[in-house]
Amino acid sequence: MEEIYKSRRIQTFPQLDHNTDCWIPQADVSWDEQGKERRHLLAGPSDRFKVIDQAEIYAVEMAMAWIDAELMDDLTP
Known part of the structure; x- marks a missing residue:
């Protein structure tokens, strides 16, 4: 699944945990910051x-x- 949110691209890629037989939610957030691509990976x-x-x-x-x-952190002085 892919979605754009507040100029950030979110791509999801759940992975199956064979030990628990459950899906692990994972997301890759990417955005452009002063001409450089930035990324942050998240897992649930x-x-x-x-x-x-x-x-x-x-x-x-x-x-x-x-x-x-x-x-919000960017707006905090």
Whole structure:
């Protein structure tokens, strides 16, 4: 799944944890900062999502929350 949020590109890539038989939500957030590509990788819990779609939704929400927090940090003096 790919989504643009506040000029950041979010790509999700859940991975199956064979030990728990659950999907691990993962997201790659990328953006351009002064002509350079920046990236941040995020991963969620490994024991919660039996359905890949749920892991993807969680990954997008996790990435959006991270982006919001980063943008707030940029505004803090």
